[in-house]
Amino acid sequence: MSIERNKKKIRSIKKKQTLSKVYNYLDEFPKDEPGVIYVRQSSLAQAQNNIHSFEMQTDKFVEHFRNNLHCTGDIEIIADDEGISGTTDIHQRAGLSRVMRLIEGKELLNGKRIGWVGAVHVNRFTRDKWLVTPGTIMRACFDNDVRISTLRMNYHFKDEYCQRVFMLEAEESARHLDWMKLVLGGGKATASNNGYYDGRWLVPGYIVDRSDPKRKKYIVYLPHAKAVRWLFQRFLELDGNFAELCREVEKMPFLFPMFEDWVDQKNSSRFTGNRKRGGCLIKEGPYQGNYKPTASGIRSILCNPVYIGWWLPLDGGVVENNHPAIVDEVVFIFAHKRLSSYDLNGERQKPERVIRFSKAQALLKKVLYDDNGQPMYGGYGGRRGPEAGCYRSRNITGLSTKHRFSIDVEQVDNIFKEKLLERLNSLERPEDWQDWEDKLEERQATKEAALEEQRNLIRKQIHDAQKKREAAFELLQDPDIPKTKQMKIDLAEKIAGLEGKVAQFENDLDTLKEKEQDEEVTLYEIHSLVPTITQQWDKLSFEVRLRFIGALVKKVVLTQVSPSWVKIEVYWKEAMGHFKDVGHFKRVKANSTLWTPEEDEKVYQLFANADAAELLQALPDRSWGSISHRGARLGIQRAKRKGSNSILLQAVGCTTAIEDKKYEQEHNIDPNGKNAQWSILWSDRMGG
Numbered sequence: 001m002s003i004e005r006n007k008k009k010i011r012s013i014k015k016k017q018t019l020s021k022v023y024n025y026l027d028e029f030p031k032d033e034p035g036v037i038y039v040r041q042s043s044l045a046q047a048q049n050n051i052h053s054f055e056m057q058t059d060k061f062v063e064h065f066r067n068n069l070h071c072t073g074d075i076e077i078i079a080d081d082e083g084i085s086g087t088t089d090i091h092q093r094a095g096l097s098r099v100m101r102l103i104e105g106k107e108l109l110n111g112k113r114i115g116w117v118g119a120v121h122v123n124r125f126t127r128d129k130w131l132v133t134p135g136t137i138m139r140a141c142f143d144n145d146v147r148i149s150t151l152r153m154n155y156h157f158k159d160e161y162c163q164r165v166f167m168l169e170a171e172e173s174a175r176h177l178d179w180m181k182l183v184l185g186g187g188k189a190t191a192s193n194n195g196y197y198d199g200r201w202l203v204p205g206y207i208v209d210r211s212d213p214k215r216k217k218y219i220v221y222l223p224h225a226k227a228v229r230w231l232f233q234r235f236l237e238l239d240g241n242f243a244e245l246c247r248e249v250e251k252m253p254f255l256f257p258m259f260e261d262w263v264d265q266k267n268s269s270r271f272t273g274n275r276k277r278g279g280c281l282i283k284e285g286p287y288q289g290n291y292k293p294t295a296s297g298i299r300s301i302l303c304n305p306v307y308i309g310w311w312l313p314l315d316g317g318v319v320e321n322n323h324p325a326i327v328d329e330v331v332f333i334f335a336h337k338r339l340s341s342y343d344l345n346g347e348r349q350k351p352e353r354v355i356r357f358s359k360a361q362a363l364l365k366k367v368l369y370d371d372n373g374q375p376m377y378g379g380y381g382g383r384r385g386p387e388a389g390c391y392r393s394r395n396i397t398g399l400s401t402k403h404r405f406s407i408d409v410e411q412v413d414n415i416f417k418e419k420l421l422e423r424l425n426s427l428e429r430p431e432d433w434q435d436w437e438d439k440l441e442e443r444q445a446t447k448e449a450a451l452e453e454q455r456n457l458i459r460k461q462i463h464d465a466q467k468k469r470e471a472a473f474e475l476l477q478d479p480d481i482p483k484t485k486q487m488k489i490d491l492a493e494k495i496a497g498l499e500g501k502v503a504q505f506e507n508d509l510d511t512l513k514e515k516e517q518d519e520e521v522t523l524y525e526i527h528s529l530v531p532t533i534t535q536q537w538d539k540l541s542f543e544v545r546l547r548f549i550g551a552l553v554k555k556v557v558l559t560q561v562s563p564s565w566v567k568i569e570v571y572w573k574e575a576m577g578h579f580k581d582v583g584h585f586k587r588v589k590a591n592s593t594l595w596t597p598e599e600d601e602k603v604y605q606l607f608a609n610a611d612a613a614e615l616l617q618a619l620p621d622r623s624w625g626s627i628s629h630r631g632a633r634l635g636i637q638r639a640k641r642k643g644s645n646s647i648l649l650q651a652v653g654c655t656t657a658i659e660d661k662k663y664e665q666e667h668n669i670d671p672n673g674k675n676a677q678w679s680i681l682w683s684d685r686m687g688g
Contacts, residue, residue, distance in 0.1 A: 033115025039079040086127030116147040123173035134170035135464045192313040195322040207267040218323035240338040250399040254290035302335040371559040415676045469498035522551040562663040583678035607631040
């Protein structure tokens with residue numbers, strides 16, 4: 001018995017190695033090996049000179065490694081994740097994904113594997129609440145003997161203490177984020193949930209009653225409320241014709257008057273009309289200081305349940321009868337059903353007055369513009385009938401959209417197709433065809449390898465999340481470990497959160513697809529089809545033809561140069577020679593622009609008795625057939641003339657306007673030509 005006691009008293013003469021020696025001695029840091037510094041800021045506007053500023057994370061941090069840790073190896077800064085939240089997963093961050101490749105040795109830094117990764121704090125790597133991200137990073141560093149270095153300490157994950165501290169720092173980083181949200185927004189959220197004002201922009205018709213600083217609520221501001229009531233009532237009277245309502249508002253000098261003098265600055269400054277982006281303040285002219293909303297602003301008013309006394313808290317839900325209503329609920333429901341894509345329960349709905357025409361299979365819909373630089377989209381359901389596809393040019397203002405001209409889709413697409421095939425058939429097979437093909441195959445293999453690497457990264461995160469979930473579940477189920485009620489709640493929450501992360505990762509894995517093929521691959525496909533492109537074109541799917549056009553064409557511009565003539569300009573990309581083709585074609589249908597009140601007034605004045613030449617001169621954009629049709633439409637009969645007209649109408653042509661004749665003569669265009677008439681090729685290095 002005494003021998004046993006003596007054995008226990010014997011001490012080792014070898015000094016026990018403390019944990020601090022593993023991670024704290026500078027001579028153990030791989031200072032001669034290359035390393036990278038990972039930079040992340042949640043906001044691009046974060047520029048203060050603090051620990052998380054860009055300067056502290058880059059230039060000054062490099063000085064830290066050179067001067068304090070005496071690093072002599074190459075150092076590279078990885079700053080691809082600026083403006084990205086620390087809660088974002090690894091595979092969704094380009095910079096952190098690259099760090100993982102460097103850690104695992106899949107990518108080298110100047111031909112060498114890195115020995116360390118630096119960041120000013122663990123929270124630069126992660127703020128993941130479920131600790132999947134820090135676990136994945138730590139496992140990769142452990143397997144590849146890579147150190148993590150922060151201003152607080154250097155982590156060597158072969159040491160259990162470093163593992164524990166790293167995970168504690170990561171957990172604290174996530175908890176600190178929740179704490180900041182609670183501290184900074186907790187009071188606001190509480191007020192919002194109780195129906196009190198929470199600092200949001202003020203909608204027209206309401207201001208905030210600040211007589212009780214702790215219980216600020218909406219009250220009606222009558223000058224604006226009258227305009228809001230008129231909008232709802234007028235929309236009802238127009239049977240939900242939103243376009244007509246916008247036209248009526250557009251004719252007004254303003255809709256909401258400037259705030260009266262008694263309204264305090266806190267209310268007027270928070271009025272939504274005063275926003276720098278999306279505001280509607282009239283800044284100059286006789287009505288300066290008043291407000292005139294855009295079409296989207298009017299739509300927002302007509303769909304906002306605040307006007308029936310509902311309050312929508314920041315955290316969701318609704319507080320009914322929270323403040324005085326401005327409009328009757330029946331009137332509001334009428335407008336809401338007609339315009340909103342969501343019902344009052346937040347579920348998707350189809351607005352009652354929305355008519356969805358089928359999208360026309362218009363080949364140029366992604367590259368076609370008018371002479372004002374506005375896109376011209378193809379669609380069905382124009383004035384020529386529901387089956388007629390046309391490209392439309394419109395003047396878009398803040399409140400209304402006005403028709404300029406429209407052109408038959410089939411006519412434009414056929415004209416373009418003829419020119420496209422002509423250009424493709426003139427292409428020569430490149431001499432370095434085999435080299436190009438080899439390079440493309442190499443690039444495709446590289447892209448596939450990158451995708452597979454991303455898939456593997458997601459699988460690793462799934463594995464780590466599942467292990468953490470299993471550990472938490474076993475702890476929750478273990479009867480030998482006493483647990484308080486709160487501990488059980490926390491474990492159950494952790495299990496549920498990890499299950500959610502696994503489901504999210506699996507969804508990311510399932511939906512991870514290769515991006516749309518790049519332009520160079522498309523050009524290769526086009527060149528491979530060149531010998532038989534004329535025969536194969538119509539057999540290609542619509543999507544493939546769209547992709548081909550996108551790879552070859554910079555843009556196509558249509559300009560209505562006269563009532564019947566349209567100029568087409570095709571800007572080719574470099575693959576076709578980087579030039580422009582210019583042509584003219586005659587519309588299938590003559591001038592289809594709407595008759596203006598000024599033109600109608602001239603018809604009223606002249607159609608009954610004036611000479612045909614005088615009418616054509618007064619309305620140079622209209623043909624004689626169009627003028628005659630308009631006169632009959634307006635109920636005007638042409639008086640019988642004793643003599644003939646000064647011009648022979650048969651010679652002028654029933655569908656030809658004076659402006660057509662003038663343009664044909666100035667540009668040497670054959671008026672009887674049935675095909676597009678292409679001018680001399682313009683060979684220049686144009687922009688646009």
